[in-house]
Amino acid sequence: MENPILIFGAGNLGKIALDIFNRNNVVVYGFLDDNKELHNQEIGDIIVLGDTDDDGFLKLIGQKTEAFVALENNKERKKLIEMLNNRRKVMPVNAVHNTAVVSAEAFIGHGNLVAARAVVNPYATVGNHCILHASAVVDINAVVGDYVQIGAGAIINSEATVEEGAFIGSGAVIISGITIGKNARVGAGSVVIENVAEGTTVFGNPAKKI
Numbered sequence: 414m415e416n417p418i419l420i421f422g423a424g425n426l427g428k429i430a431l432d433i434f435n436r437n438n439v440v441v442y443g444f445l446d447d448n449k450e451l452h453n454q455e456i457g458d459i460i461v462l463g464d465t466d467d468d469g470f471l472k473l474i475g476q477k478t479e480a481f482v483a484l485e486n487n488k489e490r491k492k493l494i495e496m497l498n499n500r501r502k503v504m505p506v507n508a509v510h511n512t513a514v515v516s517a518e519a520f521i522g523h524g525n526l527v528a529a530r531a532v533v534n535p536y537a538t539v540g541n542h543c544i545l546h547a548s549a550v551v552d553i554n555a556v557v558g559d560y561v562q563i564g565a566g567a568i569i570n571s572e573a574t575v576e577e578g579a580f581i582g583s584g585a586v587i588i589s590g591i592t593i594g595k596n597a598r599v600g601a602g603s604v605v606i607e608n609v610a611e612g613t614t615v616f617g618n619p620a621k622k623i
Contacts, residue, residue: 441459494542525539549566563581576597582598
């Protein structure tokens with residue numbers, strides 16, 4: 414990646430993204446964050462420059478810099494990404510940790526964060542703007558939709574499907590062939606052995622609706 418990166422969001426996810434880009438020898442130009450208390454503060458050696466809608470910095474994106482959106486709240490992520498698509502005609506780049514394993518035979522979209530020791534196995538599909546936390550696994554032929562968050566150590570087994578906007582808690586296991594519906598939530602440590610309907614929250618071993 415030749416151009417430096419502007420990271421949108423200076424919270425915990427932004428700090429993880431900064432570490433990933435540093436490890437990959439990618440220059441980070443700065444952070445943008447709407448929390449004014451963070452403005453002009455340094456995270457590592459990188460300054461929080463201003464708000465996420467600051468035209469002075471936005472105009473650099475697509476010409477001299479790339480963008481990465483590091484917000485965990487999906488509503489806020491979508492709003493920022495749509496703004497970048499519409500105003501700057503760009504898609505955010507991926508942030509893939511140097512210890513992550515992403516198969517050359519997997520498909521991975523744009524704007525994803527793949528944290529330390531995460532694995533995306535052959536013929537798996539990961540859509541756009543997903544977050545795969547440390548040691549998460551997306552196994553062979555699994556399908557992960559857009560804006561999905563997969564917690565640390567969670568396993569999406571082979572042939573499973575996780576639809577757009579779903580949240581998979583840390584350490585959860587999605588059994589092979591299971592479908593997790595759009596915007597559904599799976600609690601940490603759960604073992605999911607049957608399909609989860611759209612918008613449903615499940616928890617436990619075996620996971621049950623709550």
